[in-house]
Amino acid sequence: MGTDYLAIDNIKKVISEDIKAERSSEEEGDITKASSLCKAIIGNLKIVSGMDQKYSSKYNDIIKIWEKKIVDMESGARRSSRRPAGDKSGPAKSAPPSGKGNNGLIGKMETEFRGRIEALISKSNVKWSEIGGLDQEKNAIMEAVFFAMATPDVDINIPKLRNILLFGPPGTGKTTIAKAISSNIEATFFNVTLSELLSRYVGDSERLVSALYDTARDMSPSVVFIDEIESLVRKRDDSNRNSTSVLQQFLGQLDGFSTGEDFVLTVAATNTPWELDQAIISRFEKKIYIGLPDEPTRKKILELNTKSKGYQVRVDLGKIAAKTGNFSGRDLYYLCSDAIRNMLRRANNDIIEKLDGSIQNGMKVNYRVWPLEEQDFQDAMSKTKPASDDAMLNQYSSWKSRFASN
Ligand SMILES: Nc1ncnc2c1ncn2[C@@H]1O[C@H](COP(=O)(O)OP(=O)(O)O)[C@@H](O)[C@H]1O
Ligand SMILES: [Mg+2]
Incomplete structure (x- = not known):
């Protein structure tokens, strides 16, 4: 049976309209409306998932995200409509006050998160030939990326390399290599400098990391480049509990298995690998030394x-x-x-x-x-x-x- 792409496109248009409407009702704090829009989005996603067998596992993952969103939203609404003891001003309203309500804030953050994640997406035009030497290293990386992105000609489950660590002295081409990966494959490339993410989004960085990987899976195939990964550990010494939870979040994401069509390759880089602890080191199947040029x-x-x-x-x-x-x-x-x-x-x-x-x-x-x-x-x-x-x-x-x- 053929796939009706025209019909799927039309439903997708409806879905994207609904997503916009859902965002704005969340921002206005209208949880009742937002949650009914979520349900409509899920319903349509289920239809598309049924029609487009090839990507149905991808849609099912997205559906799960939306289902979780409804649960989070409704429990948030229940919390904020609870009355403090002794409050006799009548029955609790079913919807929280609009605008400045807790849910309005969450809605705004989600929108802001999307913007922040989208800001990490980049495209470069560095060619492999612009990187001098490092032939073996370049080959190892290209091979890993090729087998991760391409499809085997028989139906067999081939383990894919998901995490690569590049380490070596400063200025040896680690960042340049990551850029070359991005410009040579048709994948969404997320460029994350960790020290920046940790310092600019204190308190939010943990959620930003999970949103990052959600988006990366959603836009699969994706490459997530994490520069200065050592700052995850360095910051743990400070009274900064934030980075401990960011670290946990990261480790979980690096462990994560993909479902069906999804593919996310994490490439991390560091100039000071000895600062990393065992928990991080062991997550990277391939650790490639990028040394000084001969x-x-x-x-x-x-x-x-x-x-x-x-x-x-x-x-x-x-x-x-x-x-x-x-x-x-x-x-x-x-x-x-x-x-x-x-x-x-x-x-x-x-x-x-x-x-x-x-x-x-x-x-x-x-x-x-x-x-x-x-x-x-x-x-x-x-x-x-x-x-x-x-x-x-x-x-x-x-x-x-x-x-x-x-
Ligand atoms: N192997 C290389 N071939 C050509 N230029 C290089 C090489 N390694 C580094 N460079 C130059 O040095 C600059 C910095 O490299 P970069 O990739 O940022 O290093 P790292 O991330 O390892 O610190 C690059 O913009 C490039 O001009
Ligand atoms: Mg660098």
Whole structure:
């Protein structure tokens, strides 16, 4: 039997109208109306779920969310309509006062949550080829993502990799890799910087995490990128009970099994893996070390930041690569930017002098771009220090030999 997509589309339109109406009645505190709209939404979702067999498990999950919403809403309404002892002002009204009522507040928060979650969705256009070296690491990640997203040609339940941890010195390309994943697959990408989420949404972050994963499942396939995952643990030392419950919420989500069609891949990154505790470490099936670039890779990264961007280079980049041990990809990027500035200064000395320090608004001045010379790099190198030192690198290698998958 074929699936009637036209009919399904029409019902979906009705559902989305109802969702809008439900949100606004919740905001107005009209729980009776909101809950009857929820019931209508559930009824229509059930129809769609029956019609669209392929995605019925996905719809059933969404139905559960709405059913839970009704229960939460109605118990909230009962609580706020309870009278304090000695109150003789007559029988409790069935609906709470509109506007400033407790439920209005919850309604507003839900709407706000949706906005906050949607704000985390991002799309990038980083290509794998823009990341120098790390061939094995890139392959391992692409393979995991491929098997997670693609469908096997026989009906068999293949275990999917759900959680990947990237760790290593700062500036080695962890965030860039996550961006490359997002731009190369047709998946919803959620970009979460944990320290930001914890500090900006104190008290709400736990609910935000569960809303995040609900949305990710809803918009499956999804990739949730959690940057600075160590801040989950770091904050636990403070009197911040908030992050303990956020941690619990996270661990639960990382454990979570998917139903049917849903797929959510969590990619987390950290510069300080030793701050993580066992509970988090054990959740990640794959822990991939993203290390400092070796000499050939450094040369490649130097090229990516100069030649590939259109600059002419009159210096042996291999020589620069040989002199930049302990430099990360970011350090090399800074080095190139600095060398480019040196060249620009060299090429445009006369113009800068003529400007006499004053640049007027909207002034059109052309400046010269010359080839990069050895001296530009020499000067830059004398000012650029790598972010990682040997002591730090030892710490990484011992953590790596204990935990890494690569
Ligand atoms: N392997 C690499 N190839 C090319 N550029 C790199 C590489 N690693 C890092 N970079 C550069 O350094 C910058 C910072 O990298 P990022 O991914 O944010 O590092 P991390 O998340 O590991 O701290 C990137 O924008 C890029 O310019
Ligand atoms: Mg990063």
